Amino acid sequence: MRTNPKVGLLGLGLMGSAVAAKLLRGGLELTVFNRTAAKAKPFVELGARLARSPVEAAGGRDVLITLVANDEALEALACGEQGFLMGLDEAKVLIDMSTLTPGAIRRTAAAALARGSQMLHAPILGGPEAVLSGRATVFVGGPEPVYKRVRSVLEAISEPVHYVGDLTSGTLTKMSTNVMLTHLLMGTISSLALAKRAGLDQMLVLETLSRIAGVNIERIGRRMIEGERKRTFSIRNLVKDQHYFYDTAAELGIDLPTISAARDYFIRAADRGLGEEDFTALYSFMLGEAEEGQ
Ligand SMILES: NC(=O)c1ccc[n+]([C@@H]2O[C@H](COP(=O)([O-])OP(=O)(O)OC[C@H]3O[C@@H](n4cnc5c(N)ncnc54)[C@H](OP(=O)(O)O)[C@@H]3O)[C@@H](O)[C@H]2O)c1
Numbered sequence: 001m002r003t004n005p006k007v008g009l010l011g012l013g014l015m016g017s018a019v020a021a022k023l024l025r026g027g028l029e030l031t032v033f034n035r036t037a038a039k040a041k042p043f044v045e046l047g048a049r050l051a052r053s054p055v056e057a058a059g060g061r062d063v064l065i066t067l068v069a070n071d072e073a074l075e076a077l078a079c080g081e082q083g084f085l086m087g088l089d090e091a092k093v094l095i096d097m098s099t100l101t102p103g104a105i106r107r108t109a110a111a112a113l114a115r116g117s118q119m120l121h122a123p124i125l126g127g128p129e130a131v132l133s134g135r136a137t138v139f140v141g142g143p144e145p146v147y148k149r150v151r152s153v154l155e156a157i158s159e160p161v162h163y164v165g166d167l168t169s170g171t172l173t174k175m176s177t178n179v180m181l182t183h184l185l186m187g188t189i190s191s192l193a194l195a196k197r198a199g200l201d202q203m204l205v206l207e208t209l210s211r212i213a214g215v216n217i218e219r220i221g222r223r224m225i226e227g228e229r230k231r232t233f234s235i236r237n238l239v240k241d242q243h244y245f246y247d248t249a250a251e252l253g254i255d256l257p258t259i260s261a262a263r264d265y266f267i268r269a270a271d272r273g274l275g276e277e278d279f280t281a282l283y284s285f286m287l288g289e290a291e292e293g294q
Helices: 012-027 037-045 054-059 071-079 102-114 127-130 144-157 169-197 202-226 234-251 257-274 281-293
Strands: 005-012 028-034 063-066 092-095 116-123 136-139 161-163
Touching: 005 012, 005 054, 012 028, 012 037, 012 102, 012 127, 012 144, 028 037, 028 054, 063 071, 063 144, 092 102, 092 144, 102 116, 102 169, 116 136, 116 144, 116 169, 136 144, 136 169, 144 161, 161 169, 169 202, 169 234, 169 257, 234 257, 257 281
Parallel strands: 005 028, 005 063, 063 092, 092 116, 136 161
Antiparallel strands: none
């Protein structure tokens, strides 16, 4: 691929706009398309070319990036009237950077391959601000030689860029991290709401959480991965704590749905005889349940 590849970008929502800004800032020649054409105006003013259809955005490009809301949006741009699939050929690489299901990724890759074009799926962990400041993480799945050909384009968007394996590995890696982010979101909401309702210093609670969260994830996660069995805190006491947290918050008028769900899960583990085990045994409990369910 040439040193300064020509890039087409479909989707100028919050994320697509940040990616467009980064590609232009990196000096790449960019053609953009968005269903709502007005959103392209600022990028045209910065030097991007405006395509009137998805297929036109793919024309003459080395790399076509799609960054849209969901599976249905990608399908609409791929297969709809003037869909981009018609503009693909063996000279082009398709990179989808949206958060999609593995099924949609596989279907799009197969359709691209039928046109002779290889596809990578490279979802982004981090929002528009992280992309603009170069702090977003990109997980890339797909054929490694193809990744090596287009790596410079991905690195122009943000770093680090991690090559993680086959086509759907990027989305599965991102989902694995996003699951924790959902818990962090609900945890932050729950802790701050409880602190506010109790009339406490919310900033003290927030600062404490910020200081200990990363360290604890690292320490506890490592013990789980490495299978360390040392008993530090029993599941029996963990159940007791969740009862206390939930009931105390309820008395203050705060519902803690994730604490209630976690408590029920811990009770299930205790009922299977794990009450006296260390709380890290919940990790193998979850994997064991997954195996039983297969
Ligand atoms: N925002 C974040 O913090 C963040 C972070 C990481 C990953 N993501 C993922 O990145 C992707 C884009 O997110 P976003 O925040 O940029 O979303 P967004 O602001 O809602 O933008 C969605 C984009 O998809 C287009 N679109 C939606 N439905 C369509 C359809 N039926 N046909 C054609 N185009 C359609 C929209 O076009 P219009 O402008 O015409 O509506 C727009 O360009 C999503 O998969 C999201 O989960 C987002």
